[in-house]
Amino acid sequence: MISFYYILSFILVAVSVYHFIAAESPFKRLIAVNILGSAVFLFFLTTSKNTPSQNPDPVPHALVLTGIVVAVSATAVGIALILSLSKREKDES
Amino acid sequence: MLLDLMLGSLLLLSALLSLHSRNSLKSGIFFVVFGLLSGLLWVRLEAPDVAMVEIVLGSAVTSLLIFKLIATARIKAVKVHRIRKFWAGVISLAFLVYMIPYLLTLRKEQRIEVLVFEKLSMSGVESPVTAVLLNFRGYDTLLEVGVITLAVFGIIALNKGDKVYVWRDPLVQSLSRWILPMTVFFSFYVTYLGTFSVGGAFQGGSLLAGGLIFLSLTGQDVHIGESIKKSLLLLSLLVFCGVGLMYAVTGYGFLVYPLPLSTISIILIELSICLSTALLLYTAYRGKV
């Protein structure tokens, strides 16, 4: 199961890398970045299961929690930038 | 195992659909689905705290922001050249090839978890995740709170004088009267829950933010003065830094909570994070103070 999740996360990383490079709009690029984030978090959380003991390792949980909050903050700024850009473009035309 | 497979393939499918669809709205909807599915997946991976954050923050708040974007901005798509697509494909495939041998190296590793459970009693809280988040790696969280504050003030600086989107529906209007008190109560409960079980400040704060955003959709606003709002936005960082510095000045060291005071310090910080996060996310949504 662990390897399945690892493979899944690698595929998700690959997909989002592809779409980040070949995105047709900043919006898509933003989504690709978010999916990349989820893929990395998936990898991280899977490692927390990969221990000999019963309990999963809580450290990756805390790290991913931090990661999600950071990613959401950055996404919010990205969205604000896209909004502001489209407003500037609208003002011009 | 079957469940894992299904969940995994659905996750991948939603990601692909979200990335492939030309329509922004579709793409946004599939992204929300992706967020919810990944939340489920985190539960499956025995990470309920993360799942909670993912659902309330990662999918709920993000999707609100994304839908606001889709509703207000015209997203221009440019044609992507074939060569670019080709190279993108080559790069991502190369990455996959590079990572395949990694799967052969997997072995179960003894890690920090033993240490975490060993020291849990000295952290002042009972939930291991909260212990890591606010005590063992509290410094990370301080910077993380810094990141949210930073992001929100960045948004404010960028969008001076944006219009606020209003949802005028009588049902929504009357619902909002019930929802807000409930979310206030619930969010503080979740925050408190974080000290010994699943829950925490970010989850609580995001919940409260959801309530506030709902309120804002009905055309209302939180009626407190701008300066108070501003100071509430900064509250968590001020409290976090203040507590850290207090112990540094008194000789314990930066963010070193002496044992008898650790619980109260953590709860104080958690409450302030909950309040500020709520207001910060709400402000991020509105785009102004």
Place this chain on the structure above:
Amino acid sequence: MSLDLGYLVAFPILGGLLSLIGRLRLYAVFVFGLLSCFLSFYAFLLSLKHGKPLYQWVGGWIPPLGIGLRLDGLSGFFLMFTAVVFVGVGVYSLGFFKSAYKEREEFFWFFFFFLWAGLNAFFLSEDLFNLYVSLEVLSLTAGVLVALPGHKKAVRASLNYLLLSLFASLLYLFGVAIIYASYGSLSMHMLAKSFSEGGEFLYSLLPLIVSLSIKSALFPFHFWLPPAHSSTIAPASALLSSLVVKPPAYLLLRVWIEVFPKDKSLEYVSWVLGLLGALAIFFGSYYAIRQKTIKMLLAYSTVAQMGYLFLIVPLYYKAQYAEMRTTVIEGFTMQAFSHALAKASMFLASGNAIYVSKRDDISYMPGFAHSHPFTFFALFFSGATLVGLPLSGGFFAKFLLIKASFEVSMLFQGVVLLLGSLLAALYVYPIWRESLSFQPEKIYHLPIPRLMEVSAFALGFVAFSSGLVAGFLLQALSGV
């Protein structure tokens, strides 16, 4: 003598928070600016005196559980010159916002202090995940600073930068996750013990290195830099171009010399980076020479100058002997230091040029030598530093690096370094020429606010004359 390293992060943050309160703004800027500067210098002197690295476990938890902060000569040096640049740019901004972009001052100081906190956190941290959070602080702050003028060009540059930077951050996190999965620790000094030849850490190499290259605008990932650094206001450009690109290269040096074991595949990787660095020097300089506007020129020059920091990566691998290693570290640090100061000074002086002439073209550059001697001196000294003429710090950097590369018979590096400084002369020359040229229509007698002139001059002058005290400064690095 002791110092809680947490102060170095907490005080700038507090300064940033208090600067948002309108009435307190100037007091907050003065008090916390001076305090942070004092702390950085104190930390530098401490590292100088102590010689060995000083570790602090934040929260009292020893790694792998907690997060370690490390103050040694290298991080002390970086803290020190970060503070110098911040003070210079801060003084400049006090004058700048009196004359232009008044409405932006409200938030500028907030980001100013957060950038400082982020840099301090980055240079001190020895925990890979904590470095990720610091990187995010940096990229968000930088993103907002790019968009600060609010016009379309700036917003677009900021958006492109931010997305790419987020992408790179997540790649970095992916690399960190791979390391954590196999070694169960995030602390660099612990990882140094557990990394072994051919270990799993090699899988983290690709994401880590790509991510760091994107963040420090290594060729061919440099395309985001020129628009981002050239479209914003002068003090923000100065901070971004002089400081924000440095941390990734710093981390690469750290990881390479302190954590990575000897491994054949690392040697290949180091050569790839070295070649890319050489290409960055050539292409960056080439594009800088071809630019028509001064800010774009300076931005491309940053690409070229960052190339030096990657050109020498093969030396990290070769630097087997302790003495050689010190030389490489010294050259690296001197280059980062003198480029930071000189580039900040150049950008500030270019802000002065735009202030008087309202134009950005090099051919319309005011004849500062005939009207504003201090701005001219700033351009002159910082230009000489970029070229690497003695006595500047840039000269010492190049000298040390050329010497180091000749010692391990890597003639390629040495020759590229030499050519690079000649190319730098080619793009600095038009700036000198235009500011010295006497054409009545290009001489403006509009007085520039004194703070704006003096800060630009001071940074350039310090960058140039730092060579005189190079011996003293470099002492700090002997214990790394």
Place this chain on the structure above:
Amino acid sequence: MVLSLILSSLIASLLIAFFKEEWYLPRTLVNVVAAFYKLFVVAYLLWATYQGRVFEISYPMVPFADFHLRIDPAGLLFVSLSSFLWLLTTLYAVGYLEGSPNRRRFFTFFNLAVTSTMGIALAGNMFTFFLFYELLTLSTYPLVVHRGTQKALKAGGVYLVYTLLGGSLFLLCLVVLYTLVGNGDFYTGGNPKLALWVEGQPLMAEFLFYGLFFSMGVKAAIFPLHGWLTRAMVAPAPVSALLHAVAVVKAGAFGVFRLIYNLYGVDLVQSMNLWQLPAYLAGFTLLFGALMAVFQEELKKRLAYSTISHLSYIFLGILIPGQIATMGGLLHLVNHGIMKITLFMCVGNYSQAYGAHKVREVAGMGRLMPITTLSLTLASLGLSGIPLTAGYLSKKYLEEGAKMAGVEWALYLFYAGSILSVLYLMPIVFVAWLGKSKEEKRNFPETSLLMVIPPFITAFLTLIFGVFQHQKLNPVTWVKLIASIEYGP
């Protein structure tokens, strides 16, 4: 003591940078006080060094090389020459630039250039030498383009191209020196570590020598590298006078002296025959410069080519083995400096007072500006090597040295050079005295006194040094001391 030589002009430079443009008096005061102070220190050092005292100062700058300043007789020779001429040129410049803009910038960089010259003279190792050598490039660039005209900017660009390329070559050689040899200190009689290394790597040593020679040659304007000097004549007269006749070009010549006598050592240079190729080149430059000078209409260009030619005298003196030749070379370094600065100042006076830039435009100047023309005449006679002048003395030593070393061709070149000197200098003198001009004679003084007196003093010195050959205060004494040290008693 050592530091105060450097600091006196450095502090003056920094102070003036902060003075306002209008502060005429404080600026002049700082300039003059610093120059006098330096001269005073030099006088003391001359006395003390003659007594055999050694002054040095060093501190580690980089792990493998110190910042090392040291006073030895050779360095002191260059120091005294440039600090004496600095005082005169400063006075001259105050008069010359009166009322013109940007004097603050001018004196800042002027004093910085003098500081670098001092550093070059006092450097105790190649590393320190290089630092100041490049600083000299940097500080003279703004002086060359001082006026900011298109022509000046173009000349400045050419100057930078030459000096930066030379500087890169120098840097490369320096790295080789410090990497392979590991030591670039100057010793009397040559660096022993280098001598050891040369035995193992004779070919590399040869390349290093030529590399260093050519990187010095750029500043000393030796044949294929002379292009910048004639163009740099667009600079204001004091700059041409002090820097392009004395400080910069002689820094190159002095560097070659250090290279041969204190780094490689005379014996090594002789045994490896390293001196021959540079000597041929210098010989060619001697003839080439003199021939070119004859055909120049513009006064400053003619003087510039003359400088190129006369630097080769110095080079030949330094390169040709033998005590007497060395003495001749060093003596010419001093004498040529004194005479050439006189000529430049006089030419500057002509152009300042009557706008005369070309040879035929100086017609009648003997009547209009008698003192200036008298100074010009004395210096011209000196440069042509007429007996009873300083120029005669140094040429005498040079010729004797060439004869003793058996370098016949150099001897003939010296003769040819003297004849050509007469050919390109005397027309100026004749035209000035005998030509007729329509200009009205002005009242005495001819122009600002500050501009008349300095060239007169130097012209007078030309005569004094020539007549009183055996006085203790004659540079000959000092040059003998240097030669006896370098060659051993």
